[in-house]
Amino acid sequence: MDSIVIVGLVVVLALFFDFTNGFHDTANAMATPIATGALKPRTAVLIASVMNLIGAFLSTAVATMISVGMINDASTLKPEIVFAGLTGAILWNLTTWFLGLPSSSSHALFGGLIGAVIVAAGFGAVNFDSILQKIFYPALFAPVIAGLAAWLATRIAYAITKRSSDDDLQTGRGRFRYGQIFSSSLVALAHGTNDAQKTMGVITLVLVAGGLQADGAHVQVWVILAAALAIALGTFSGGWRIIKTMGKGLSEVKPAQGLAAEVATAATILASSKLGFALSTTQVASGSIIGSGLGRSGGKVRWGKAGQVVLGWIFTLPAAALVGAISSALVLTGPAGIVIDAIVTVGVIIAIFQISRRNAVTHHNVASELEEASEVILTKKQRKANEKAAAAKARKGKK
Amino acid sequence: MFTPISWNSLFSVAGAAVLGTLLVVTMFSLGIRLFMNAEHLKPKAAKGDVKSLRAEAANRAASYALFALSFGAVIYGILLIVPNVIPAIK
Secondary structure, eight states: OOHHHHHHHHHHHHHHHHHHHHHHHHHHHHHHHHHTTSSOHHHHHHHHHHHHHHHTTTOOHHHHIIIIISBSOGGGOOHHHHHHHHHHHHHHHHHHHHHTOOOOHHHHHHHHHHHHHHHHHOGGGBOHHHHIIIIIHHHHHHHHHHHHHHHHHHHHHHHHTOOSSOOHHHHTGGGHHHHHHHHHHHHHHHHHHHHHHHHHHHHHHHHHHTTSSOTTOOOOHHHHHHHHHHHHHHHHHOOHHHHHIIIIISBOOOHHHHHHHHHHHHHHHHHHHHTTOOOOHHHHHHHHHHHHHHHSTTOOBOHHHHHHHHHHHHHHHHHHHHHHHHHHHHHTTOHHHHHHHHHHHHHHHHHHHHHHGGGOOOHHHHHHHHHHHHTOOOOHHHHHHHHHHHHHHHHHHHO | OOOOOOHHHHHHHHHHHHHHHHHHHHHHHHHHHHHHHHHHHHHHHHTTOHHHHHHHHHHHHHHHHHHHHHHHHHHHHHHHHGGGHHHHHO
């Protein structure tokens, strides 16, 4: 098969991965503002997608690390191996999305690529030292750091706004919702700076492998633009299943907690992005939500769900690596193997989407469920509108 | 066999994340506290009580200043990563 065709296929697949990354990770920024009623679901995903688009242009530090640092010798890599790695990442991403698990898209990507590379070129081709330094350790510590920051910030926010009456409107804690609009936008921006770069890194990796770009060169402008658009579109489509899990599954979220969690998430991601760490925004956001849940007195963390999420984190890298490895073994058989791999991947993607439609989670039903779970703080105007609607409903019932 | 963890980098990230979060949330919370103080003083101030009027104005001004500062801290955080865009475009 012509190498240009394979490079083109990989670029398309990488952009599709970026799209799945977008809708998989919308929840990181927007689950808590939707849960507290700070933003309406559609408005939230629109803001998140615009911020992701802008964020993708702000930094390429992580992209350079992936393309240059993860593989010992880029020349041992062929575009079809990257293709195989991407299928592993996409299939795991879609599986966890279907299950509503906020797993790491980054780890799915790295896992898929590592599995594919090991089958193609052996263990020596992977720079495990770089992976430990830049991926594994940050993944281990980042949720703890973000959780600690969110826990402290929640305690401080509640201590400062404490009044003799603990009514949210008296204390003004409902007003944290206004801050949440900015803090969640910042998380979306930070997500764009961090996650869009991973696709840029993969595309650069394959351009180098296909001989279309010099090894070690900077990320090209069209790659930045395409990756930014793909992640923004994915974010706009909204991953409602994961929003549901993060908005109500991990902890009951109130506005002050939401603000603390989002600021902690954004600060951790921005600090890591500045230092070139390929961080999982999902793990950071989940750590922050748990930290903020523990920080509010009377706040509850649903440890059963948190345990499921952590299990998902643990399995993400090996599971994606396994799929990447199988896919790699298939594509190494020749052009027929690539075609079979592509057909199987598309078939599984369609099957997952079809099955998910039986129990669809949309912006309509996610909002009502989150409102129930998180005791949304309503403004006077919203409360009056709700009372009017309830009265109208009651009148209709009598008739 | 493997290089040990770069504790300096880790502590830099942890320090920046925790301090940045606490700074923004503390300023915003203080802003809300002062804003609510101003709201509580509003009825008395409206009746012409000079002391309440002054206290309301001071609380409100300080709260707006704190909101602006927390917004400024967020902008600073974004600016920290902006210089990276220049080598990317080149």
